[in-house]
Amino acid sequence: MNLSIAHLGPPGTYTEQAALFYLNWLTKSTGVEAMLCPYPSNAQTLRAVAQKEAQLAVVPVENSIEGSVTMTLDTLWQLDSLQVQLALVMPISHKLISCAQSLENIKTVYSHPQGLAQCQVWLEKFLPSVERIPTNSTTEALLQLKQDLTAAAISSQRAAQLYNLPIIASEINDYPGNCTRFWLVSQNHLPISQPTVSECTRYTSIAFSVPANIPGALAKPLQVLARLNINLSKIESRPTKRSLGEYLFFIDLEADASQPHVQSALAEISSYTEILKILGSYNVLPMNALGEAVSG
Helix, strand or coil: CEEEEEEECCCCCHHHHHHHHHHHHHHHHHCCEEEEEEECCHHHHHHHHHCCCCCEEEEEEEECCCEECHHHHHHHHHCCCCEEEEEEEEECCCEEEECCCCHHHCCEEEECHHHHHHCHHHHHHHCCCCEEEECCCCCCCHHHCCCCCCEEEEECHHHHHHCCCCEEEECCCCCCCCEEEEEEEECCCCCCCCCCCCCCCEEEEEEEECCCCCCCCCHHHHHHHHHCCCCEEEEEEEECCCCCCCEEEEEEECCCCCCHHHHHHHHHHHCCCCEEEEEEEEEEEEHHHHCCCCCC
16 A cells, blocks of 8 residues: 655645654554655645545644644535544744844744744744744745845754754744644545554544524533533634634544444534534544654
């Protein structure tokens, strides 16, 4: 079996690094061969799997500093055929990459909006007057740094090495515990073994819209989960994009969808919702559970 794994490019992104961790584990433990396929956005990465251009996608879903990656959530809601198979948690250590002689020479800083947001306190302290320019990924602007000696980019140590660029400031994210959760997504359950660890918790992610904005519309589904003693690790609302004030909800359950009481809960919740989607049941693993060294 040959698998293609879609991810946010160009090469050197944190998402590619997460995809490489999974690819290396897959090759070593199962012998399955896989290749990485970069795409310009997380939405295009997911659509590539929905359109069968790739078998798997690795996408960021949540950061410990900036919260959910809304493009990932919104796209998964729009696509009906995708299922989350696994979650990986990776430490994120941002570097300031530039060919400038010093910080004083920098006039613009480029990065993905999440990268800029995760370093905003550092930027305000050390580069308060620079222009911050969002890009599609943390590596998109790296190719122009050798031509523009007043530009810098927030990216990873691995990206600096790949593009042969100097790091002029390290550990610039505002919180040292910065980490991102990535989902491994496919159309169907793949006929390959998945990495597991004994202490790992099984999660189920669901999303639903409600028939009307009335009292109790959200409370009733939550009461079902509480009554059946199903703990939630996350709940978040997103606009339906149909009209102002209409929302859909993403919820992570600390439970496996195959358990009878969870199946009962989902069946009951469906009677209170307009659309209910089970996005998948999966393990959440730290990167070192895949047998790889954690690096920035």
